[in-house]
Amino acid sequence: MAEQFKNFIDGRWSAAQAAKTFENRNPANRNDLIGLFPSSSGEDVDAAVAAAKKTFASWRLVPAPKRGEIIFRVGELLRKHKEALARVETREMGKVLKETRGDVQEGIDCAFYVAGEGRRLFGETTPAELPNKFAMSVRTPVGVCALITPWNFPLAIPTWKLFPALICGNTVILKPAEDTPHTAVKFIEILNEAGVPPGVVNLVHGGGEEVGAALVRHRDVQLVSFTGSAAVGREIAAACGENLKRVSLELGGKNAQIVMEDADLDLAVEGALWGAFGTTGQRCTATSRLIVHRDVAKKVTEMLVDRARKIKIGDGLDESVEMGPLINDTARQKVLRYIDIGKQEGARLIIGGAIHDAGACANGYFFQPTIFDQVKPDMRIAQEEIFGPVLSIIEITSFDQAIEVLNGTRYGLSSSIYTADVGRAFRAMRDIEAGITYVNGPTIGAEVHLPFGGVKDTGNGHREAGTTVYDIFSEWKSIYVDYSGKLQKAQIDSVE
Numbered sequence: 001m002a003e004q005f006k007n008f009i010d011g012r013w014s015a016a017q018a019a020k021t022f023e024n025r026n027p028a029n030r031n032d033l034i035g036l037f038p039s040s041s042g043e044d045v046d047a048a049v050a051a052a053k054k055t056f057a058s059w060r061l062v063p064a065p066k067r068g069e070i071i072f073r074v075g076e077l078l079r080k081h082k083e084a085l086a087r088v089e090t091r092e093m094g095k096v097l098k099e100t101r102g103d104v105q106e107g108i109d110c111a112f113y114v115a116g117e118g119r120r121l122f123g124e125t126t127p128a129e130l131p132n133k134f135a136m137s138v139r140t141p142v143g144v145c146a147l148i149t150p151w152n153f154p155l156a157i158p159t160w161k162l163f164p165a166l167i168c169g170n171t172v173i174l175k176p177a178e179d180t181p182h183t184a185v186k187f188i189e190i191l192n193e194a195g196v197p198p199g200v201v202n203l204v205h206g207g208g209e210e211v212g213a214a215l216v217r218h219r220d221v222q223l224v225s226f227t228g229s230a231a232v233g234r235e236i237a238a239a240c241g242e243n244l245k246r247v248s249l250e251l252g253g254k255n256a257q258i259v260m261e262d263a264d265l266d267l268a269v270e271g272a273l274w275g276a277f278g279t280t281g282q283r284c285t286a287t288s289r290l291i292v293h294r295d296v297a298k299k300v301t302e303m304l305v306d307r308a309r310k311i312k313i314g315d316g317l318d319e320s321v322e323m324g325p326l327i328n329d330t331a332r333q334k335v336l337r338y339i340d341i342g343k344q345e346g347a348r349l350i351i352g353g354a355i356h357d358a359g360a361c362a363n364g365y366f367f368q369p370t371i372f373d374q375v376k377p378d379m380r381i382a383q384e385e386i387f388g389p390v391l392s393i394i395e396i397t398s399f400d401q402a403i404e405v406l407n408g409t410r411y412g413l414s415s416s417i418y419t420a421d422v423g424r425a426f427r428a429m430r431d432i433e434a435g436i437t438y439v440n441g442p443t444i445g446a447e448v449h450l451p452f453g454g455v456k457d458t459g460n461g462h463r464e465a466g467t468t469v470y471d472i473f474s475e476w477k478s479i480y481v482d483y484s485g486k487l488q489k490a491q492i493d494s495v496e
């Protein structure tokens with residue numbers, strides 16, 4: 001009998017109103033059924049929002065340093081359960097253990113980083129323009145927040161949203177992706193054990209169109225924090241716009257790595273492999289374009305193909321495996337479609353391009369590491385997010401052309417340049433249109449104490465992590481205290 005999981009509302013595990021469920025299976029082996037999860041409805045969303053709304057009244061008054069202590073305990077528990085959590089993640093979404101351990105570590109780092117913010121959350125004091133008057137600004141919580149998350153970082157992304165939301169005094173409803181509900185359950189268990197009070201964090205499983213959309217449209221939800229595809233992000237932004245609701249969006253990417261002719265080629269190839277094929281190319285920051293100077297293009301391509309050929313594909317729970325499966329069949333069909341598109345557009349497929357179903361991989365959604373060369377910057381494979389292990393090599397002949405090609409997509413999340421020329425490095429830092437730029441490092445990877453997010457269609461101007469995330473999850477309030485004992489009028493009485 002498959003294990004049946006529940007929602008978590010107002011501090012209790014509870015079945016959804018309707019008895020419908022959905023299956024969660026291991027993408028490395030479809031025969032491995034992880035469990036059944038509730039296909040929740042609008043009624044479950046109503047219950048979760050009501051709990052979060054009721055609890056907001058008390059949680060917002062808990063001193064922020066105390067809220068920070070609870071988050072610190074969450075960090076300690078995540079550390080204690082790191083290995084078990086990594087295994088849960090790998091089993092339900094496929095990336096290799098080394099990477100899921102990293103995913104949990106990101107959650108731990110985030111907990112310790114945000115816990116300390118409980119003793120900061122700094123506002124400003126500033127002189128008033130009138131005598132005997134005091135002026136300051138403080139952060140206040142926003143209210144009930146809906147956190148809608150994707151499956152590719154099933155623990156890290158929820159922590160990036162949830163800890164800052166909580167430290168600022170908000171209450172939340174987490175709606176995890178349908179492909180990774182088990183990690184969310186484990187995360188909630190840890191939040192409980194750490195002493196997060198009932199109603200502060202609520203979990204509702206289910207589909208985007210049912211649960212996600214109901215949260216976005218709910219009148220008692222003040223803020224939507226979304227990470228996922230640009231298509232869904234647009235819908236959410238429109239719905240939030242209609243209701244004048246605060247919304248932060250972290251969307252897709254078409255990230256590029258530039259390799260100039262003066263680069264350390266071993267380093268650049270190492271970076272490109274990790275960037276393109278880490279997490280089977282399913283990272284928002286994945287390297288999907290390699291922009292290489294013509295003088296070194298042949299050499300770089302040969303080195304890449306040689307290394308890509310040796311990547312060991314398989315079940316991520318096997319420590320020797322380097323690349324796991326794609327998340328599901330829809331994703332695999334999408335990658336296959338782009339292989340056809342690339343060929344039709346005239347790009348040359350030089351390695352991979354097919355499903356990998358040899359031996360033990362027969363029951364999973366595996367795909368070969370794939371590289372196209374002779375790619376033109378405006379081809380669809382160089383413009384659209386494929387979200388799979390597919391790298392497009394584009395040749396350029398100058399630094400200026402490299403920057404132009406890199407900037408020539410509608411996305412702007414991560415970017416990278418490999419060069420030994422400090423002048424080029426600084427020009428790249430200035431001229432690349434992206435939220436993240438690496439010099440002599442791959443496009444993937446982020447540290448929690450720096451802002452994370454992108455420009456153009458990658459988002460709507462917000463940045464998670466860093467100090468900037470608190471601007472998403474708090475409102476600024478300006479406070480004036482007039483102790484002059486008389487009516488003083490700003491701009492009127494202060495004029496000479």
Ligand code: NAD
Nearest residue numbers: 149150151176177208212213228229232250251252253284
């Ligand atoms: P997705 O947009 O399909 O789903 C993301 C979440 O939104 C899921 O929980 C889903 O159930 C929910 N959802 C779907 N339709 C909805 C609707 N109409 N209303 C409300 N919620 C809805 O994305 P995905 O396939 O889970 O994730 C992959 C995408 O996420 C890629 O495009 C990737 O680039 C992006 N991503 C971005 C970042 C970032 O920080 N920029 C990080 C990770 C992933």
